[in-house]
Amino acid sequence: MLKISDLKVRYGGIEAVKGISLEVPEGQIVTLIGANGAGKSTTLRTIAGLVKPAEGRIQLKGEDITGLAPDKIVTQGITLVPEGRHVFPDMTVLENLKIGAYLRKDSLEEDLKWIYDLFPRLKERSWQAAGTLSGGEQQMLAVGRALMSHPKIMMMDEPSLGLAPIVVKGIFDIIREVNRQGVTILLIEQNANMALKVADLAYVMETGHITLSGPGQELMKDEAVKKAYLGK
Amino acid sequence: MEYIVSILLSGIAVGGQYALIAIGYTMVYGILRLINFAHGDVFMVAGLMMVYLNAAGLPLLLTIPAVLVLTVVLGFVIERAAYKPLRSAPRMSVMISAIGVSYLLQNMATYVTGGLPQMYPTIPILSDSVPLLGSNPKVVVLVTPFLVAVLVFGLTMLIGHTKIGMAMRAVAKDFETSQLMGIKIDRVISMTFIIGSFLAAVGSMLYFTNYPSIVPLSGAMPGLKAFVAAVFGGIGSIPGAVIGAFLIGICENIIKGLPGMTVFSDAFTFALLIVVLVAKPTGLFGEKATDKV
Numbered sequence: 036m037l038k039i040s041d042l043k044v045r046y047g048g049i050e051a052v053k054g055i056s057l058e059v060p061e062g063q064i065v066t067l068i069g070a071n072g073a074g075k076s077t078t079l080r081t082i083a084g085l086v087k088p089a090e091g092r093i094q095l096k097g098e099d100i101t102g103l104a105p106d107k108i109v110t111q112g113i114t115l116v117p118e119g120r121h122v123f124p125d126m127t128v129l130e131n132l133k134i135g136a137y138l139r140k141d142s143l144e145e146d147l148k149w150i151y152d153l154f155p156r157l158k159e160r161s162w163q164a165a166g167t168l169s170g171g172e173q174q175m176l177a178v179g180r181a182l183m184s185h186p187k188i189m190m191m192d193e194p195s196l197g198l199a200p201i202v203v204k205g206i207f208d209i210i211r212e213v214n215r216q217g218v219t220i221l222l223i224e225q226n227a228n229m230a231l232k233v234a235d236l237a238y239v240m241e242t243g244h245i246t247l248s249g250p251g252q253e254l255m256k257d258e259a260v261k262k263a264y265l266g267k
Numbered sequence: 268m269e270y271i272v273s274i275l276l277s278g279i280a281v282g283g284q285y286a287l288i289a290i291g292y293t294m295v296y297g298i299l300r301l302i303n304f305a306h307g308d309v310f311m312v313a314g315l316m317m318v319y320l321n322a323a324g325l326p327l328l329l330t331i332p333a334v335l336v337l338t339v340v341l342g343f344v345i346e347r348a349a350y351k352p353l354r355s356a357p358r359m360s361v362m363i364s365a366i367g368v369s370y371l372l373q374n375m376a377t378y379v380t381g382g383l384p385q386m387y388p389t390i391p392i393l394s395d396s397v398p399l400l401g402s403n404p405k406v407v408v409l410v411t412p413f414l415v416a417v418l419v420f421g422l423t424m425l426i427g428h429t430k431i432g433m434a435m436r437a438v439a440k441d442f443e444t445s446q447l448m449g450i451k452i453d454r455v456i457s458m459t460f461i462i463g464s465f466l467a468a469v470g471s472m473l474y475f476t477n478y479p480s481i482v483p484l485s486g487a488m489p490g491l492k493a494f495v496a497a498v499f500g501g502i503g504s505i506p507g508a509v510i511g512a513f514l515i516g517i518c519e520n521i522i523k524g525l526p527g528m529t530v531f532s533d534a535f536t537f538a539l540l541i542v543v544l545v546a547k548p549t550g551l552f553g554e555k556a557t558d559k560v
Contacts, residue, residue, distance in 0.1 A: 085443060109449035121444040123437055134437055137430070138449035184449065 042091035053243035069240035112187035124166025135183030171202035227264035269401035282516020287470030288493035291463025307490015308372035342464025376483035384480035501550030
């Protein structure tokens with residue numbers, strides 16, 4: 036569904052992404068794992084339109100979306116849950132969800148109900164300022180907010196960052212559930228163990244290159260991956 | 268007694284006029300973290316537009332909306348031409364650009380007016396005097412606080428309860444995440460300048476009606492005082508700017524009214540700024556950090 040070919044991204048003189056190609060098939064959970072500074076976040080930010088690529092193409096269902104503005108990318112059905120959640124702290128939970136649907140003009144009732152069913156916690160806290168939520172709740176809100184745009188693909192940047200292990204497990208359950216309901220997921224993680232477990236397809240990224248790819252379960256057994264990312 | 272009433276009335280009126288300018292400073296700061304030094308001059312140019320459109324023979328009923336529209340266009344164009352290209356530049360560059368725009372407007376005004384004071388047209392009704400509790404204020408003095416209240420109420424509704432208002436709050440907090448929501452930040456920023464310029468234009472009509480004439484530097488002092496008001500109230504906060512403006516307007520007029528103190532009224536305003544910055548750098552309603560890690 037999403038196809039990236041020979042993508043290169045530069046910040047000033049530094050090349051952060053050095054010509055990567057990857058594919059995200061419809062309905063799957065795809066993960067991109069790698070160490071700090073491998074270029075994972077840059078890749079997602081480029082797809083989202085926040086950064087313009089130097090070279091290469093990004094296609095959604097065969098249509099070229101390279102270098103479109105972020106609002107156009109959202110309209111195309113791609114959304115990004117940013118690293119560190121970035122909920123709007125002074126707005127209520129409900130307002131945060133509504134702003135996720137900023138570009139939509141149709142009724143939001145059904146979708147709000149959908150999100151509240153997925154995350155009953157958010158319903159309880161609907162009128163609370165988002166800044167007062169716990170880290171895990173903020174991550175739920177960030178996911179809910181992203182889903183309000185009706186995405187075909189939801190990209191997630193380090194959803195487990197800074198969360199307690201039990202909460203991380205909850206977040207990954209949610210990722211699976213959202214995927215089961217028809218949303219394709221592109222996930223980047225440093226928590227390679229969790230990510231590989233849920234992933235249908237995984238890519239390993241190192242200093243701007245993709246060095247390895249394959250089904251998540253298979254990569255978990257790969258000796259090099261085990262050594263570098265799973266600590267075994 | 269009459270004396271006190273008239274001092275208080277004109278203090279409230281001047282405060283209201285400062286408030287309309289201060290909102291423009293505080294909103295732009297809230298979103299761009301930029302102190303828009305050109306704002307006071309936009310206010311002055313709105314006054315000159317009134318002078319020239321009126322001199323061109325346009326009836327007042329058309330001049331007023333025309334001034335409002337043209338000032339809004341001016342604010343919009345300034346942002347697009349002088350600030351937008353510097354969006355990713357260091358904040359200092361944008362500030363210097365703002366100072367440049369300020370001088371440009373002042374010098375253009377000097378060029379157009381030849382540096383001569385221009386008679387501000389009298390707006391009927393607003394310029395009339397009415398007897399009230401023994402004093403004899405102009406109608407504009409009485410109208411200003413109500414008009415300011417209505418405009419501030421409208422603005423609060425816009426920001427709190429509309430989609431564009433929600434977008435403004437989001438952009439003020441976080442550019443990048445706002446973009447991820449599909450918000451076009453340039454549009455939101457333009458909207459901020461449009462609102463600020465509109466209010467400055469309304470403020471200029473109220474303010475200059477109290478003065479016989481207008482010169483190219485007429486915007487500098489009220490602009491500066493409105494800026495002080497915005498800092499006083501906590502820059503970035505709209506209620507703060509309004510309350511700060513009224514306090515400054517009233518205090519200033521009280522000092523003007525004290526025997527022998529008249530010349531110190533401006534000094535008082537700026538002394539107040541220093542005290543506020545020392546005692547409470549974020550102002551009365553300065554931004555509170557609700558960040559939770």
